[in-house]
Amino acid sequence: MITVQDAESIIQSQVRNYGTEYVSIHHALGRVLAEDLYADRDIPSFNRVAMDGIAIRFAAFQKGLRSFSISATQAAGQPPIDILADEECIEIMTGAALPSSADSVVRYEDLEILNGIATVKVDQLKQAQNVHSQGKDRRAGDVVATKDKIITAAMINIAASVGATKILVKKLPRVVILSTGDELVEVDQQPSPYQIRRSNVYGIRAVLEQLQVQPTLLHIADDEAQIRTELQECLSNYDVIILSGGVSMGKFDHVPAVLEALQVKKQFHKVQQRPGKPFWFGVHDNGVVVFAFPGNPVSTFMCMHRYCLPWLHACLGLKEAEQYAVLNEAITFNPSLTFFMQVELRMNKHGTLLATPIEGNGSGDFANLLLADAFMELPAEQNTFNSGEVFRVLKINKS
Numbered sequence: 001m002i003t004v005q006d007a008e009s010i011i012q013s014q015v016r017n018y019g020t021e022y023v024s025i026h027h028a029l030g031r032v033l034a035e036d037l038y039a040d041r042d043i044p045s046f047n048r049v050a051m052d053g054i055a056i057r058f059a060a061f062q063k064g065l066r067s068f069s070i071s072a073t074q075a076a077g078q079p080p081i082d083i084l085a086d087e088e089c090i091e092i093m094t095g096a097a098l099p100s101s102a103d104s105v106v107r108y109e110d111l112e113i114l115n116g117i118a119t120v121k122v123d124q125l126k127q128a129q130n131v132h133s134q135g136k137d138r139r140a141g142d143v144v145a146t147k148d149k150i151i152t153a154a155m156i157n158i159a160a161s162v163g164a165t166k167i168l169v170k171k172l173p174r175v176v177i178l179s180t181g182d183e184l185v186e187v188d189q190q191p192s193p194y195q196i197r198r199s200n201v202y203g204i205r206a207v208l209e210q211l212q213v214q215p216t217l218l219h220i221a222d223d224e225a226q227i228r229t230e231l232q233e234c235l236s237n238y239d240v241i242i243l244s245g246g247v248s249m250g251k252f253d254h255v256p257a258v259l260e261a262l263q264v265k266k267q268f269h270k271v272q273q274r275p276g277k278p279f280w281f282g283v284h285d286n287g288v289v290v291f292a293f294p295g296n297p298v299s300t301f302m303c304m305h306r307y308c309l310p311w312l313h314a315c316l317g318l319k320e321a322e323q324y325a326v327l328n329e330a331i332t333f334n335p336s337l338t339f340f341m342q343v344e345l346r347m348n349k350h351g352t353l354l355a356t357p358i359e360g361n362g363s364g365d366f367a368n369l370l371l372a373d374a375f376m377e378l379p380a381e382q383n384t385f386n387s388g389e390v391f392r393v394l395k396i397n398k399s
């Protein structure tokens with residue numbers, strides 16, 4: 001049995017690069033950017049008027065002029081219209097290009113307009129006020145978004161503004177998720193009194209969908225021959241195989257033996273942790289990576305967050321910072337296993353993230369998962385954990 005840390009480093013030593021592909025900006029949200037994006041023009045690309053009002057020369061105001069005759073009106077998108085004398089102004093709209101003959105904009109709120117004359121009502125103006133000058137945010141050729149980041153709504157916005165209609169993103173691996181177990185039925189079926197719905201695979205898929213991975217879902221019975229046939233097929237059609245169930249000590253837990261018979265090399269079986277102790281991990285020579293999680297719903301869910309998701313992040317070039325919180329209640333846990341405890345997180349008024357344990361009924365109790373914000377990782381070497389101690393947390397239920 002290996003430690004959580006060793007399991008993690010073995011998995012991280014199997015990081016793969018699945019390459020890149022172009023996608024339309026319409027489908028880029030949530031993917032991982034694989035190229036830097038550059039400004040094709042200055043941002044703003046001209047001296048942009050930032051308020052509706054009038055464009056004047058600041059020097060004219062400084063000389064004492066307060067009333068300006070409106071010589072023209074300029075809307076956004078029009079070529080700039082020059083003012084020809086200090087006494088003139090252009091009525092100008094937000095988003096318009098400031099003419100080079102003016103340098104400041106006085107907003108309507110600070111004006112009185114009567115018979116084509118705009119009078120400034122305020123005593124003080126600043127030069128270049130309400131002007132968003134050309135190139136102030138970024139210069140043409142500057143990087144506007146750096147690669148190896150998840151494409152967010154804000155990034156879509158900037159990509160659109162620089163005309164990036166096709167965006168280079170990381171390719172996603174082909175993933176298959178298999179449930180195993182004769183007691184499992186499809187979610188739209190009515191289980192008999194001794195059956196359950198195969199909910200885990202849907203939970204795993206939902207976790208992967210956070211990274212836009214669209215896995216295939218399959219089911220296999222606890223039948224050695226069927227497991228072998230299905231897995232053999234999966235080994236040639238997918239990059240990643242995720243199994244739930246069938247890896248423990250039971251009479252019908254055939255998965256590890258079949259995987260090894262199919263030349264998937266075991267990297268480890270069993271991790272010093274609760275939940276998820278029977279976790280099996282292996283790789284095939286053809287590059288396929290196999291995560292075989294115990295079927296207990298909480299075990300599967302925890303292992304997805306602690307092992308599979310960080311591995312996928314690394315494959316996609318994402319760097320996720322570890323997160324920590326303060327334990328808010330004393331806990332005793334005697335087995336020498338790393339305990340992944342379900343906690344509720346709350347930020348107190350001092351800005352401290354507090355983790356309060358949620359009472360649960362072990363790894364079978366997944367109804368409680370919904371109440372948890374995170375798993376707190378309590379190290380195997382310690383048995384008593386005091387209120388105020390800081391430990392790592394794995395956030396779950398992130399929208």
Ligand code: AMP
Binds near residue numbers: 184246
């Ligand atoms: P196993 O790891 O196959 O021994 O399964 C452990 C427990 O998890 C058993 O109670 C199974 O019925 C349950 N289980 C296994 N697979 C699933 C699944 N896909 N969805 C929900 N529960 C499952």
Ligand code: MG
Binds near residue numbers: 180181182245246
């Ligand atoms: Mg089973």
